[in-house]
Amino acid sequence: MFRLDNKVALITGGASGIGLAISTIFARQGAQVHILEVNESLAQQTAETIRQEGGTAFAHAVDISNQQHVLEVIDGIAKENPIDILVNNAGIAHIGKAHTTQEADFDRIVNVNIKGVYNCLFATIPHMQKNGGGVILNMVSIAATVGIPDRFAYSASKGAVYTMTLSVARDYLSDHIRCNSISPARxxxxxxxxxxxxxxxxxxxxxxxxxxxxxxxxxxAKPEEIAGLALYLCSDEAAFITGCDYLIDGGFEKLNN
Structure with a gap:
């Protein structure tokens, strides 16, 4: 179960943290993994490690906030292989309240966490439509639905990704494109x-x-625990699941008093 044989998966931010764990487990389960990462050397290192373990992986230097750059990279991948899976994992954090968050910091969060996700959706969905379907998984956060202190801009960005997940899931039902999200705690x-x-x-x-x-x-949580849920949601075993956000938070949202 949960095999991804012959699946082509794009993973943004796939060379560190949660993204690294997702890249690793997807490759072990048979996927051809494409790591889209702003840190090219780290992406190359991760791809090489996966190949040494017997997996298939490729590294791509990508600034997801730059739409033209994203289009060039993803169109290039699609010319070689149909894209089956997109994991929008890349993101950045910020600490601050509404009155302490500077405009430059707010813009930076929006450009990466919101526009970056949009850019990858914009570039990938037409290829999935052409190929008859696909799976999209967005990395959200409990900060999207719970009031977290000093996370004004970050929470706003993750709330946007949560609602983008619902919109994409609804808009592309007839294209056989599933879209879900994961909301981890720390x-x-x-x-x-x-x-x-x-x-x-x-x-x-x-x-x-x-x-x-x-x-x-x-x-x-351990990154591998998040990656395990990501694997399930991107596998054929989850074919009946779309438009859902999955908490993986150690009881944070429901059990905290």
Whole structure:
């Protein structure tokens, strides 16, 4: 079950954190993985690691906020292979409230987290229509539906991706294109470690434990746990699922008092 043999999968931000875990498990399950990543050297390194493990992977340097660049890369991939899966995983974070978020920071969040997703949808959907269908998975966040302190711009961007998921799922039913999303709580990635080290120097262990315990289950998620859900939603076993957002949050939304 949950095999992706002969499937071509595009994964944005596929060389680090959750994206890396998704790229790895998709390749292990038989997909031809295309890593779309702003960090070209990291993408190449990830693709090479996957190939050494017997998988099939290719690296592409892409700035997802640049539509022309996205079109060139995705059109180039589609000329060689029909695209079956798009995982919109790439995104950036920002800390701030409405009155402390500067315009430049807000624009940066919008350009990557919202416009970047739109650009990849804009470039990929016509190919899926031509090929008779496909699967799109968007990475959202519990911040889309829960009030998280100091995450004004980030929460707004993830709320946009959540509603984009619903729109795409509805608009392309007749094209046999499924679209779902995943909303994780905190996931232990290198980004989290870097954030804690930068924001709370000398208090790393204490803050890691504090942030971990904000999930009722008592810890952060592992990237591989998010990737497992992504694999299911992009597999044929999930063929009856579209227009859904999946919480994977250790009880954060429903069990916190």
């Amino acid at each position: 996931v232990h990635t290198p980004f989290v470690d870097g954030f804690i080290a930068k924001t709370y120097p000398g208090q790393e262990k204490e803050m890691f434990e504090k942030l971990s315990k904000t999930q009722p289950i008592g810890r952060m």
